[in-house]
Amino acid sequence: MDNTKETYNNIIKAVLFFTGLIIISTLLTVFIYKDNKKNIYDTIAVNNKINEIKNEPNDSLQVIFYGDSECYSTFYPKILSSEFNISSFVCATAAQHICDTYAILNENIRTQAPKVIVLETNCIFRKPKNTGTDKDIAMNFLSNHLSMFAHHSDWKILAKKALPKKRFKHKKNNKGFVIRKNTIPYRGGAYMKITKKTKKIPKKNLEYLNQIKSLCDNNNIKLILVSTPSPKNWSYKKHNGIYKWAAANSVTYIDLNLEKSLTINWKKDTKDGGDHLNFSGAKKVTRHIGEYLKKYILLKE
Amino acid sequence: MEYHLLTYSFLFLPIILILYKLTPSKFRWCLLLVVDIAFYLMISKALIVFFIFAVVITYCTGLMIDRLGSSNKYTGKMLKKHKRIILFIGIILNLSMLIVFKYFKLIGISFIAPIGISYYTLQTISYMTDICRRTISCEQNIGKLALYLSYFPQVIEGPISRYSNMKNELFAGKDLSYTNITSGYQRILWGLFKKMVIADHLAPAVYKIFLHPENYDGTVIAIGAIMFTTQLYAEFSGCMDIIIGSSETLSITLPENFRQPFFAKNASDFWHRWHITLGTWLKDYIFYPISLAKPLKKLSKKAKTIVGINISKMIVPTIALFFVWLTNGIWHGAGLTYLFYGMYYFVLIFIETICEPHIEKFCQKHSIYESNLLISSFRALKLFVIVNIGEMFFRAKSITSGFNMFKKIIFDFHLSSLKDANWGIDKYDMIICFFAIILLFIVDFIHEKNIKLRDVISNYKLPIRWAIWYALIFSIILTGAYGAGYTVIDMIYAAY
Amino acid sequence: MDELIEILEEILPCEDVVNCTTLIDDHILSSFDILSLVSDIEDSFDVDISPAELIPENFNSANALWNMICRLREEC
Numbered sequence: 001m002d003n004t005k006e007t008y009n010n011i012i013k014a015v016l017f018f019t020g021l022i023i024i025s026t027l028l029t030v031f032i033y034k035d036n037k038k039n040i041y042d043t044i045a046v047n048n049k050i051n052e053i054k055n056e057p058n059d060s061l062q063v064i065f066y067g068d069s070e071c072y073s074t075f076y077p078k079i080l081s082s083e084f085n086i087s088s089f090v091c092a093t094a095a096q097h098i099c100d101t102y103a104i105l106n107e108n109i110r111t112q113a114p115k116v117i118v119l120e121t122n123c124i125f126r127k128p129k130n131t132g133t134d135k136d137i138a139m140n141f142l143s144n145h146l147s148m149f150a151h152h153s154d155w156k157i158l159a160k161k162a163l164p165k166k167r168f169k170h171k172k173n174n175k176g177f178v179i180r181k182n183t184i185p186y187r188g189g190a191y192m193k194i195t196k197k198t199k200k201i202p203k204k205n206l207e208y209l210n211q212i213k214s215l216c217d218n219n220n221i222k223l224i225l226v227s228t229p230s231p232k233n234w235s236y237k238k239h240n241g242i243y244k245w246a247a248a249n250s251v252t253y254i255d256l257n258l259e260k261s262l263t264i265n266w267k268k269d270t271k272d273g274g275d276h277l278n279f280s281g282a283k284k285v286t287r288h289i290g291e292y293l294k295k296y297i298l299l300k301e
Numbered sequence: 302m303e304y305h306l307l308t309y310s311f312l313f314l315p316i317i318l319i320l321y322k323l324t325p326s327k328f329r330w331c332l333l334l335v336v337d338i339a340f341y342l343m344i345s346k347a348l349i350v351f352f353i354f355a356v357v358i359t360y361c362t363g364l365m366i367d368r369l370g371s372s373n374k375y376t377g378k379m380l381k382k383h384k385r386i387i388l389f390i391g392i393i394l395n396l397s398m399l400i401v402f403k404y405f406k407l408i409g410i411s412f413i414a415p416i417g418i419s420y421y422t423l424q425t426i427s428y429m430t431d432i433c434r435r436t437i438s439c440e441q442n443i444g445k446l447a448l449y450l451s452y453f454p455q456v457i458e459g460p461i462s463r464y465s466n467m468k469n470e471l472f473a474g475k476d477l478s479y480t481n482i483t484s485g486y487q488r489i490l491w492g493l494f495k496k497m498v499i500a501d502h503l504a505p506a507v508y509k510i511f512l513h514p515e516n517y518d519g520t521v522i523a524i525g526a527i528m529f530t531t532q533l534y535a536e537f538s539g540c541m542d543i544i545i546g547s548s549e550t551l552s553i554t555l556p557e558n559f560r561q562p563f564f565a566k567n568a569s570d571f572w573h574r575w576h577i578t579l580g581t582w583l584k585d586y587i588f589y590p591i592s593l594a595k596p597l598k599k600l601s602k603k604a605k606t607i608v609g610i611n612i613s614k615m616i617v618p619t620i621a622l623f624f625v626w627l628t629n630g631i632w633h634g635a636g637l638t639y640l641f642y643g644m645y646y647f648v649l650i651f652i653e654t655i656c657e658p659h660i661e662k663f664c665q666k667h668s669i670y671e672s673n674l675l676i677s678s679f680r681a682l683k684l685f686v687i688v689n690i691g692e693m694f695f696r697a698k699s700i701t702s703g704f705n706m707f708k709k710i711i712f713d714f715h716l717s718s719l720k721d722a723n724w725g726i727d728k729y730d731m732i733i734c735f736f737a738i739i740l741l742f743i744v745d746f747i748h749e750k751n752i753k754l755r756d757v758i759s760n761y762k763l764p765i766r767w768a769i770w771y772a773l774i775f776s777i778i779l780t781g782a783y784g785a786g787y788t789v790i791d792m793i794y795a796a797y
Numbered sequence: 798m799d800e801l802i803e804i805l806e807e808i809l810p811c812e813d814v815v816n817c818t819t820l821i822d823d824h825i826l827s828s829f830d831i832l833s834l835v836s837d838i839e840d841s842f843d844v845d846i847s848p849a850e851l852i853p854e855n856f857n858s859a860n861a862l863w864n865m866i867c868r869l870r871e872e873c
């Protein structure tokens with residue numbers, strides 16, 4: 001008799017405990033995580049970039065770059081302004097998902113009227129929004145269904161608002177570019193083997209890409225897709241995938257991996273064995289793309 | 302599926318618990334075996350063949366040694382000799398698999414190793430040796446032996462258990478109990494906290510600094526080394542909490558692997574508190590057998606007549622100690638850094654055993670007591686430095702890199718460089734991490750005072766009790782290093 | 798038995814070796830101590846101690862040690 005009573009007690013306790021857990025989660029979701037737009041992957045990074053652009057004078061930028069780490073280690077706005085007289089900003093974030101590209105772009109055009117948007121293509125193949133990891137089914141489930149999990153670090157944004165603001169220190173403003181001076185050579189040899197195979201753009205990413213395209217069209221912005229040189233990330237299959245979309249939508253596509261006039265020295269110009277470019281590689285690519293942008297902007301004016 | 306994934310604790314384990322409850326007590330060990338095999342297949346797939354090999358070899362060796370003892374074919378010394386030959390063959394067979402998978406890298410051939418091979422191989426050796434030593438009787442049922450070697454919570458990274466300690470609970474199929482389940486899950490939560498809030502936050506900074514130490518000055522490297530030690534401790538002991546906690550939910554006790562290592566008196570005491578099961582394994586199957594071996598005894602006796610008892614007394618243990626630390630080093634892997642790590646502790650512990658008695662005498666003479674705050678804090682600081690240097694070499698890319706880092710810490714130390722150091726961790730995460738480490742310190746301090754924290758909490762009134770666990774759960778959810786902006790960090794010790 | 802106590806006292810001068818029953822469990826005897834204890838016992842009682850005997854049950858108290866010595870003597 002005592003035993004069953006205890007069992008009942010325990011069951012009731014367990015149920016109550018989990019009810020409490022659910023109540024607290026709901027409260028948290030209602031009060032803290034309610035305004036999360038569901039289609040942002042990394043809220044903190046997106047927020048940072050949106051604020052950075054807000055700090056730039058209105059309508060001052062002619063070109064804005066989007067993409068992942070490939071992008072912010074490649075395009076150096078200082079060279080573009082000093083040598084080509086183009087004002088630009090890099091809105092790339094680490095491992096950017098294309099949904100975040102769209103979210104940042106959407107905010108940016110409120111205060112800026114860029115002539116050209118450059119989208120680095122590596123992020124187009126990053127798997128669609130999935131805040132957990134592929135390995136962890138439970139974590140995936142929770143992240144995809146509860147904003148408390150997916151946006152768990154958003155308390156940092158609240159904390160930032162709540163804390164007294166420090167006077168804005170004038171740090172070296174590289175306009176979103178990250179200088180990386182290490183060198184680890186890439187020794188893999190040629191990597192763009194010609195093939196007819198195509199790597200398909202993931203379905204969800206394609207939707208966002210089309211949305212970005214129409215956003216640009218509506219605001220009279222030219223969209224340019226650029227693949228930066230990277231033996232680790234790029235292949236001919238991916239090239240074909242992007243090329244097909246670009247051709248179908250009459251978007252300019254520049255694959256720098258195939259550009260012969262660009263002389264990347266893989267012994268000196270990469271930071272990490274062919275994944276990212278380092279500073280010397282970035283300078284080369286920036287000058288190359290600068291020529292192109294200059295011509296285009298002059299033409300438009 | 303690794304233990305720090307939520308899938309393990311909150312999907313896999315509950316399913317096992319339900320199945321375990323539904324299975325009649327007599328067949329529960331069979332259920333565990335099936336689960337083990339499924340678990341192993343999930344991770345290592347076809348490589349399970351090698352594990353099965355190991356089980357069969359171990360089973361046969363055990364059986365043969367046992368048969369030899371009960372038959373009257375040999376007696377006395379001959380029996381011992383024959384038993385030892387069989388044991389030797391069994392050990393060599395099991396060890397050769399480990400060597401192929403772990404050390405063939407040295408000659409340029411590398412394979413993906415079956416999961417947990419470093420751990421279960423040690424268990425097979427202890428099992429076979431214990432039968433030979435007659436401290437256990439051999440297991441007649443090969444399934445039960447396989448269960449002991451593959452028990453799913455411990456198969457990836459230990460603790461390295463002994464058959465004699467495991468056999469009762471593992472095969473008994475004891476009923477689940479509410480207290481064990483809750484207290485097991487409490488421990489799992491604490492482990493997840495250590496792993497997700499402390500270790501995984503530190504991981505990116507550690508990775509960065511150790512990848513290119515040449516880019517940083519001594520101050521940053523020193524902090525990087527401390528960060529790695531903290532990461533390793535939080536991660537390894539955290540995973541142990543998850544492992545031991547999940548076994549506790551099944552009412553099966555696993556041996557402890559950590560006992561507040563940073564409260565140790567000295568380096569040798571540290572190793573009685575850090576990766577304990579590896580230490581005791583080495584003691585029982587390397588240290589004692591070597592120091593009690595006949596040739597060494599003879600050597601010691603000879604030495605006694607030449608150099609006197611005080612020095613001769615040291616010779617045998619020192620030789621045995623050397624092999625213990627050599628094994629400890631190379632067990633971690635084929636790299637020279639690991640060898641250095643082992644030798645580093647060998648030298649330190651050797652110095653300690655020589656100096657400590659003299660220091661003790663000195664202290665007694667001048668009536669300085671262990672409880673003296675100055676002395677004990679100096680001792681703790683000394684140990685902290687020793688451990689951090691050791692782990693720095695352990696983690697370094699190469700020995701040269703390790704020495705360069707060490708040089709930089711000594712000759713290139715500028716506190717000012719901290720100002721613009723880029724750790725790759727944002728300031729909020731740093732603050733969180735800092736407080737989490739303090740919490741870890743407090744919890745360890747309480748455990749060091751021999752207070753069982755979970756028992757204390759369970760005696761609190763329900764609202765307080767629950768508030769504590771809710772706080773722990775939500776601090777993991779909100780401040781854990783997972784999801785956007787973070788990468789999942791694999792378990793460090795699963796790689797050894 | 799007295800001889801054994803003497804050996805123990807020599808190794809552990811500050812402990813109550815006669816009554817203590819947790820020499821191993823409380824980490825009073827270190828592994829180095831155990832080794833010198835073993836070699837002393839082997840010399841004074843003329844027995845062979847194999848690694849198999851090095852288990853806590855045999856070393857936790859003076860009594861346990863004495864039992865082990867007696868057993869080993871019989872086996873000889």
